[in-house]
Amino acid sequence: MAERWTKERRTAHTRRILLDAAEEVFARKGLTGAALEEIADAAGFTRGAIYSQFGAKETLFLAVVDRQREQFLDGFAEVMMSFHRLSDVDIDELADRWRELSSGPDRAALGYELTLFLLRNPDARERVAAQRLETIRTLGEFISKNVARIGGTLTMEAETLARVVLAANDGITLDSHLDGQDLYRPYLQLVMSGIATAP
Structure with a gap:
């Protein structure tokens, strides 16, 4: 039987994917050069997902x-x-x-x-x-x-x-x-x- 994903597990999964994508984009382009749209695209999410999980770009960068x-x-x-x-x-x-x-x-x-x-x-x-x-x-x-x-x-x-x-x-x-x-x-x-x- 497939394991059921709780809301907490889905949230943690989304955060991890966003952090992975952000790390890659920030590493290439830096804080100022990285656009949220590019990070969202790399993660396969919308910019809204970033705002929902982290708020501002700076908060994502700090994370x-x-x-x-x-x-x-x-x-x-x-x-x-x-x-x-x-x-x-x-x-x-x-x-x-x-x-x-x-x-x-x-x-x-x-x-x-x-x-x-x-x-x-x-x-x-x-x-x-x-x-x-x-x-x-x-x-x-x-x-x-x-x-x-x-x-x-x-x-x-x-x-x-x-x-x-x-x-x-x-x-x-x-x-x-x-x-x-x-x-x-x-x-x-x-x-x-x-x-x-x-x-």
Whole structure:
């Protein structure tokens, strides 16, 4: 017997398709260049579906970037969990995973667009401030717990390190593509230098 789709499941399905299409169009054209009609066409929905699910284009853009960041952090967390001691940490493996999760320069450029959008729009910055703080808090907690789990200790506050990692993420990806120099490994070496063996 076919499984019945509830209203919640249909809504979640529609949101996922719209976010997938929006991510692809925003990655190619940026926030300003992307038209809602193009996103709706790519998703196979009407523009009304976007308004119904997200409202304004900026809200859709914020949802795309938020989902992207969440997927990145989840993927990075997966490889971190495979290390059991500080001496197990394989920077090359971490760099490979970061490179794989970054999905190229177009998506990293969205992170810069988000930064510029928030700098230029204090109202939007205020709307997402709590969400940004929660991301930093969650990442800081993850770093703190996992550094302790593998027998390390941080030489700076976990939330400060979380802020630095989040701020550097897009820049490392973009600069690696611009100059043809892989910066993932050197950056991770720098981050790891902030972790010492626990006494």
